[in-house]
Amino acid sequence: MTTLTIAKADWAHHSGLLSELRRRVFVDEQGVPEVLELDEFDATASHWMARIQDTVVATARMLDSGVIGRMAVLKPYRGKGIGSALLTAMIKEAKTRNYPLIQLGAQEHAIAFYKRAGFRVKGPRFMDAGIAHQHMHMSLNSALPRGFDFDMALRANPAQAILDLCKNARWELRIFSHSLEPPLFANAEFIRSIYDFAHRHQDSVVKLMICDELPLRETHHPLVELSRQHRQILKLRTLSIDYTINADEYFTVSDEDHLLVYPHQSEIDQILRSDDEIVAREYRLKFDHLWRHTKEPRSLKPFY
Known part of the structure; x- marks a missing residue:
């Protein structure tokens, strides 16, 4: 895989590009109703996109409340660490903003992925757009033990x-x-x-x-x-x-x-x-x- 670049995206300028990418993953692949995929939070959320060369291959967003969501990686680029790179960028941003906690709703197949990143399961599973999800969270207040690294x-x-x-x-x-x-x-x-x-x-x-x-x-x-x-x-x-x-x-x-x-x-x-x-x-x-x-x-x- 050639060089991967993770950068923040301006929704006003990149909404068409990111919306199309999300539509391909959530609407076309997973059957999420298109009316539910875009919402009123997109305009004020922080967005990230992953590029390989000039091709945008993934995106995700984080609300001001510290809720992470809408992580989408195009199918040919999955399993290459792109989702992890996006998540790392958002965690770093959350720490910079001094958020005490970040949260997300993980689709069932992605629970293990978020656990590896340090998220913990919280509360019962729930349905969203007809897909089973699990509430998860990560505390950013608790420091690592002295001398240990998070990787x-x-x-x-x-x-x-x-x-x-x-x-x-x-x-x-x-x-x-x-x-x-x-x-x-x-x-x-x-x-x-x-x-x-x-x-x-x-x-x-x-x-x-x-x-x-x-x-x-x-x-x-x-x-x-x-x-x-x-x-x-x-x-x-x-x-x-x-x-x-x-x-x-x-x-x-x-x-x-x-x-x-x-x-x-x-x-x-x-x-x-x-x-x-x-x-x-x-x-x-x-x-x-x-x-x-x-x-x-x-x-x-x-x-x-």
Whole structure:
């Protein structure tokens, strides 16, 4: 894809162009009544458009109330990160305006996309123009934890983020998870990466600390098998239940300077990254403290 440009659009000058683009997506593709597609808010809303060369391929708008909507990407250009780029521009604008909150109504198929960007589901689903939607919002007041970065690309593909972290590790990996979450730790490329890392040199160490063994009994997990074959290098342990009760986040630490954190096994798309050595070292020390309260996974004996 050639150069993508995101810019604000003046409705007075670009209304014809943006209206036609929205008509193609919402009216022609989705069957939204044309009378509902344009409304009285267009004249006062802030609009953005995405261009590839001289072709306008996407648009979106934000009302003064912080409501984002009318995001439309022409079909041939979907799946190329254009929607994410538009959303990033609007979030940046909202922060500049000191909006405490931004909101939107997401079509059902787009809920995961907005979740990756940091939006949270709020309230019941509703129908709009005959299409199921979900209210979503993002608080802009709550700052990220010290030393962490927000990255939409990271949240769009947390498995790739974990893989990259492991590939760049030099001598130690510490992985604390609920049950070696399969979307992150069971794909073939990750397993190959762990195998290669473990055999990179004689001092390589991978520590795998889990909270719950049961899910690993119910399905064959390749990382459990790899640990069984290479116990001296890949050490799998279960955290004492007295400590799992207070586990409110899971994380992977590479050496002493790189870190990925997610809040819950079902919220891996809320993953955050830190390349701050001080922060990463704090999590390494936290891991080592918890590791002292682990034991070999008893219920996995038949598999381990």
